[in-house]
Amino acid sequence: MTGVAVLGGSSPLVPYLLEHLPQDGSVTLVSRRLAAAPPTAATTTYADAPADLDVARAVSLMPVWELPAYFDWLAERGCRRLVVLSSTSRFTKTASARAHDRDLAARLAGGEDAAEAWAADAGVALTILRPTMVYGGPADGNVSELTRVLRRFRVVPLVGSGSGLRQPVHMGDVAATAARALLADRTPRTAYDISGGEVLAYRRLVDRIRGTVPGPTLVVRVPGWPFRLLERTLPRSRKASLAAGMVDRMGTDMVFDHSAAAADLGHQPRAFTPGV
Structure with a gap:
C-alpha cells in the first residue's frame, strides 16, 4: 500500500486506527x-507537510465541515482514495428545538456534500462513515462524561423512564471499519451508517456504566422543567443548553441499521462494553 495520511492526527481514534494500518512508517x-506521545510507526506533522509527500490514500478524523480546507492539500499530494468520518447526528439533530443542534446537523450535511462534490470533480474514490454514539476513550464526550458524573456526584438524573434506544459503537470498531474502507480501492456505496452491536434503552445504558464505577451510585428520577428553565435563564450557557438537550433526548430512539456496512465493509461491532 502506498502512503496514507490521517487528517485529525490527534484524534482519540488514532491509536485504534493505527492497529490496522502498516507499521512501516508509511x-x-x-x-x-502534535500529539503528546506520537506513535513511533507514523510521522506526526502539521498540515504544511512537503508537497512531495505521498498521500495516495487519506482518512479524515477531523470534523467533516473542516475538511474542505484540505482539498487542495490532498490534491497536490496525489490523493486518490478518501475515507471521511461524519456522524448520524446529521439526522438526529436536524429537527432539534435548539439552534446549536440544528447548526451541527447543517455543518455535518454541508461537509459531506462538499466532500462528495470535490471527490467527484477530482476523481477521488470517497467513502463517508457515520458512527452513532461513539465511546471508548477518556474524552469520547458520551460514556466518559456519564462516568465522570457518576464518579464525582454518585448520581445520574433521569427524566421519564429513559426508554430512548441507543446503539453505542466502540472506537475500536469504528477504526477497524474505517481501515477496511481505506484499504479497499472503492466501496459500493458512498456513505454508511456504522452503529454498535447492541441496542439498549438509555436507562440500561446508564446502568451498564454504573457497573464500571466502584462504590454506590444512584439513578434519580427528576422532572425535565428545571433543565429547560435553566436553559432559558442562561441562554448563552452552552452547558445549560447541552444538559437540556440531553434531557429531551432521553426518550428518543437513536438507532441506525449497519447491515450495509456489515455486508460491504465487514463491520462487526461489539456489544456495549463500557470501561474498555
Missing part, C-alpha cells in the same frame, strides 16, 4: 497540534 498523521 502513515503520516496530520494535525494542527
Whole structure:
C-alpha cells in the first residue's frame, strides 16, 4: 500500500486506527497540534507537510465541515482514495428545538456534500462513515462524561423512564471499519451508517456504566422543567443548553441499521462494553 495520511492526527481514534494500518512508517498523521506521545510507526506533522509527500490514500478524523480546507492539500499530494468520518447526528439533530443542534446537523450535511462534490470533480474514490454514539476513550464526550458524573456526584438524573434506544459503537470498531474502507480501492456505496452491536434503552445504558464505577451510585428520577428553565435563564450557557438537550433526548430512539456496512465493509461491532 502506498502512503496514507490521517487528517485529525490527534484524534482519540488514532491509536485504534493505527492497529490496522502498516507499521512501516508509511502513515503520516496530520494535525494542527502534535500529539503528546506520537506513535513511533507514523510521522506526526502539521498540515504544511512537503508537497512531495505521498498521500495516495487519506482518512479524515477531523470534523467533516473542516475538511474542505484540505482539498487542495490532498490534491497536490496525489490523493486518490478518501475515507471521511461524519456522524448520524446529521439526522438526529436536524429537527432539534435548539439552534446549536440544528447548526451541527447543517455543518455535518454541508461537509459531506462538499466532500462528495470535490471527490467527484477530482476523481477521488470517497467513502463517508457515520458512527452513532461513539465511546471508548477518556474524552469520547458520551460514556466518559456519564462516568465522570457518576464518579464525582454518585448520581445520574433521569427524566421519564429513559426508554430512548441507543446503539453505542466502540472506537475500536469504528477504526477497524474505517481501515477496511481505506484499504479497499472503492466501496459500493458512498456513505454508511456504522452503529454498535447492541441496542439498549438509555436507562440500561446508564446502568451498564454504573457497573464500571466502584462504590454506590444512584439513578434519580427528576422532572425535565428545571433543565429547560435553566436553559432559558442562561441562554448563552452552552452547558445549560447541552444538559437540556440531553434531557429531551432521553426518550428518543437513536438507532441506525449497519447491515450495509456489515455486508460491504465487514463491520462487526461489539456489544456495549463500557470501561474498555
